[in-house]
Amino acid sequence: MFSTAERATFERDGYIVVRGLLDEQALGPVRQVIARSVDRRVQQLHQQGLISQSYEGEPFERRWARxxxxxxRSPHPAPHLTVWGRHDILDRAVYDLYTDPRLTGIATALIGPAITANGDFWVRPKAPGDQTTTLAWHQDSFYYGGVVADHLQVLSVWIPLVDVDQRNGCLKVVPGSHHFGLIPARTNQNNHQEPVAPISTYGTPVDEPMQVGDVFFFHNHTLHASGDNTTDLVRWSIDLRYSPAGQPFDWHKMGDEYNVHYPCFVAASSDPAQVDSWEEWQARWMANLPKS
Ligand SMILES: O=C(O)CCC(=O)C(=O)O
Incomplete structure (x- = not known):
């Protein structure tokens, strides 16, 4: 399923884009979950009088943009979230995507044989002109804040839900930058983490345009960023994370608490009895629903 050449690419570059890996059957239900989340948010903003209409009938890529x-443009825009996740996006469709054999086949080849699906999965509505979603160069480890050691691995999986290129803010990456290990970082004016040294210190950035169905797998030390969305449609994506099953949570600043706030589940194992069901994962989230 995952060839020796593909593995060599991942090891050399710290990432690989696998073209045409997923189909509409895998992605359509995730888009529907997001569309329902959009609808809840739109109705709430409308009821609060923050927007004049609910833009029903607009297609998936345009409704949230409008x-x-x-x-x-309102004089006092309420703060909005640039990443949507946790209970709000939790759905069997996300479980089904996380356990899709086309993803777990590659994830187990890279960090297996048994893998945990991490609870920090994010949907990113990159709205036109919203520069708060233009992510600075970073290694995902910048945001974990825990112990950094080669045996502690987190594999990120970035999945576009619309075609992406330079116009709507596709991912950019510095091939080979993971070989530097964790590099020094600081917080920038947008409250994003970014490297202290110029990006050219670590290599030559490339843009990675992708089509729906393509999947971007990357190492937690691979430098990446995303550009501005200069179109009039939302750039929708979802990113998932896997770790080797049984790995301690030392890589995260919360330690074991991470698994309480972002419950994980075993997504693939050579022993099927070890794989957690949707009901088990859902129950872990429900046990920690924020008190309203
Ligand atoms: O979706 C984006 O714009 C950036 C995603 C990213 O940096 C990540 O998933 O680590």
């Missing part, structure tokens, strides 16, 4: 455009 809402965002109106709401960000």
């Amino acid at each position: 809402v965002f455009a109106e709401y960000s």
